Amino acid sequence: MYNITQIRFSAVSQNENYARAVIAAFASQLNPTLEELSDIRTAVSEAVTNAIIHGYEQNPDAFVRMDCTLDHGLLTVTVHDDGCGISDIELARKPFYTTKPELERSGMGFAVMEAFMDRVTVESAPHKGTTVTMEKRIGHAG
Amino acid sequence: MELNAQKRGTRLHVALSGELDHHSADKARIMLDTLLHDVTVRELTLDLSGLTFMDSAGLGVVLGRYKTVHMRGGRMIVTGVSASIDRIFRMSGIYTLVERQ
Numbered sequence A: 001m002y003n004i005t006q007i008r009f010s011a012v013s014q015n016e017n018y019a020r021a022v023i024a025a026f027a028s029q030l031n032p033t034l035e036e037l038s039d040i041r042t043a044v045s046e047a048v049t050n051a052i053i054h055g056y057e058q059n060p061d062a063f064v065r066m067d068c069t070l071d072h073g074l075l076t077v078t079v080h081d082d083g084c085g086i087s088d089i090e091l092a093r094k095p096f097y098t099t100k101p102e103l104e105r106s107g108m109g110f111a112v113m114e115a116f117m118d119r120v121t122v123e124s125a126p127h128k129g130t131t132v133t134m135e136k137r138i139g140h141a142g
Numbered sequence B: 001m002e003l004n005a006q007k008r009g010t011r012l013h014v015a016l017s018g019e020l021d022h023h024s025a026d027k028a029r030i031m032l033d034t035l036l037h038d039v040t041v042r043e044l045t046l047d048l049s050g051l052t053f054m055d056s057a058g059l060g061v062v063l064g065r066y067k068t069v070h071m072r073g074g075r076m077i078v079t080g081v082s083a084s085i086d087r088i089f090r091m092s093g094i095y096t097l098v099e100r101q
């Protein structure tokens, strides 16, 4: 099976829940286990939240894009923002690293994405936005 | 995000339900901190069995409340931890600070 969906939404925190609902419905076509579905929702929630709060600092006039692709059991999700970007990606991906400790961020977002998905790649540069691509192979899908 | 609290002596038991993400974290934080204004609380138990979703934003909420309780010499316990939440908790090393029951 090959299938693509793309959504674009305002960078407001209400849409974290919306993005999770979309990816859950889309991934359901692959008959994932409840655990796989939970992993995907959690990883997507982390990436989308980062775009909203770090990339854009919450701005209803700015847009987050989420591209989802299914290709024979492989789910690929790309979360993209045109926000502030990341100057040191390697540092940003380190567990417990956060630039917003005052918001009680734990700095575990990237670590969670890496643990819950098979592959996570990050493309970013200051003022050039951020693109996070996550892949997960869904076990018993054709 | 809903919250149900019961106090017995110096023990505060709070059951969280619904989704705990960045969006709902503010509400959870404000409600928990209001409950913790009661300085007689020495033990805080967070029952997470009613949560249908939690990501690292929830971890931030739990760690933040741990700091408050720890500063006054109290302790903190989490119960009803799902497999997914347990993975996030283990990754963060939070079990060295907060007991799981």
Ligand SMILES: Nc1ncnc2c1ncn2[C@@H]1O[C@H](COP(=O)(O)OP(=O)(O)O)[C@@H](O)[C@H]1O
Pocket: A046, A050, A051, A052, A054, A055, A056, A081, A083, A084, A085, A086, A092, A093, A097, A098, A099, A100, A105, A106, A107, A108, A109, A110, A111, A130, B056
């Ligand atoms: N989309 C993004 N745009 C800009 N900066 C980002 C983005 N995503 C992550 N970051 C940076 O990487 C850091 C680590 O992210 P993460 O591991 O999710 O932790 P947290 O969100 O708790 O800070 C963030 O504090 C931020 O500085």
Ligand SMILES: [Mg+2]
Pocket: A046, A049, A050, A108, A109, A110, B056
């Ligand atoms: Mg994050």
